[in-house]
Amino acid sequence: TQLLEQSPQFLSIQEGENLTVYCNSSSVFSSLQWYRQEPGEGPVLLVTVVTGGEVKKLKRLTFQFGDARKDSSLHITAAQPGDTGLYLCAGAVETGANNLFFGTGTRLTVIP
Amino acid sequence: ETGVTQTPRHLVMGMTNKKSLKCEQHLGHNAMYWYKQSAKKPLELMFVYSLEERVENNSVPSRFSPECPNSSHLFLHLHTLQPEDSALYLCASSQDTLGYEQYFGPGTRLTVT
Numbered sequence: 001t002q003l004l005e006q007s008p009q010f011l012s013i014q015e016g017e018n019l020t021v022y023c024n025s026s027s028v029f030s031s032l033q034w035y036r037q038e039p040g041e042g043p044v045l046l047v048t049v050v051t052g053g054e055v056k057k058l059k060r061l062t063f064q065f066g067d068a069r070k071d072s073s074l075h076i077t078a079a080q081p082g083d084t085g086l087y088l089c090a091g092a093v094e095t096g097a098n099n100l101f102f103g104t105g106t107r108l109t110v111i112p
Numbered sequence: 113e114t115g116v117t118q119t120p121r122h123l124v125m126g127m128t129n130k131k132s133l134k135c136e137q138h139l140g141h142n143a144m145y146w147y148k149q150s151a152k153k154p155l156e157l158m159f160v161y162s163l164e165e166r167v168e169n170n171s172v173p174s175r176f177s178p179e180c181p182n183s184s185h186l187f188l189h190l191h192t193l194q195p196e197d198s199a200l201y202l203c204a205s206s207q208d209t210l211g212y213e214q215y216f217g218p219g220t221r222l223t224v225t
Contacts, residue, residue, distance in 0.1 A: 030211060031211060033213055035216075040218070040219075040221075041218050041219070042116070042202050042203075042204070042216030042217050042218050042219050043155075043202075043214075043216050044216070045213045045214070045215070048213060088155065090214075092210075092211025092212075093211060094210065094211065099209055099210050099211035100206075100211050100212075100214060102154060102155040102157075103154070104154045105154060105155070
């Protein structure tokens with residue numbers, strides 16, 4: 001089983017602040033996905049990064065895949081209360097019966 | 113109806129009850145999954161189905177019994193559960209099991225009394 005550790009586990013910040021969430025593993029992944037889960041709902045896919053070193057931007061969110069494809073980061077600029085939720089990274093591998101492994105999660109609270 | 117739906121959204125059951133959770137996907141996907149999400153724990157994969165065949169069972173107790181009658185429907189039959197089984201049960205689907213993005217339902221919040 002591929003283990004993905006996310007840090008920090010919990011993060012509480014004021015509206016307007018910037019933050020970065022990390023997703024680290026010793027395993028190499030063919031791609032990495034980021035999801036956000038709001039209270040009472042299932043996770044929703046935000047982005048998939050595929051190439052080592054790739055950077056993708058989604059409005060105020062910037063996602064980066066590490067050069068070695070073992071880690072990723074999510075940076076949020078000027079956080080808003082609507083960004084509150086559980087952020088999950090998930091690494092994809094190309095072998096085995098199940099090919100997507102979820103990280104431990106970062107629970108973000110943005111205080112108005 | 114689009115996406116992945118789950119019913120019921122909330123369920124309270126006693127330890128001697130038998131109940132079933134239902135999941136339906138309208139995305140034409142070939143793979144479906146059951147996950148358990150407990151407070152302060154990572155998402156736990158329970159079962160994986162590909163083209164209606166179970167391909168992974170992550171050491172889940174036999175009081176949880178999955179059923180996949182076709183590629184659009186997935187059930188989780190529950191029998192003599194324990195209080196520690198209380199959690200959010202999430203269903204997901206993907207194009208296939210080869211690491212494609214997964215689309216989740218809203219989950220069933222299960223409380224075992």
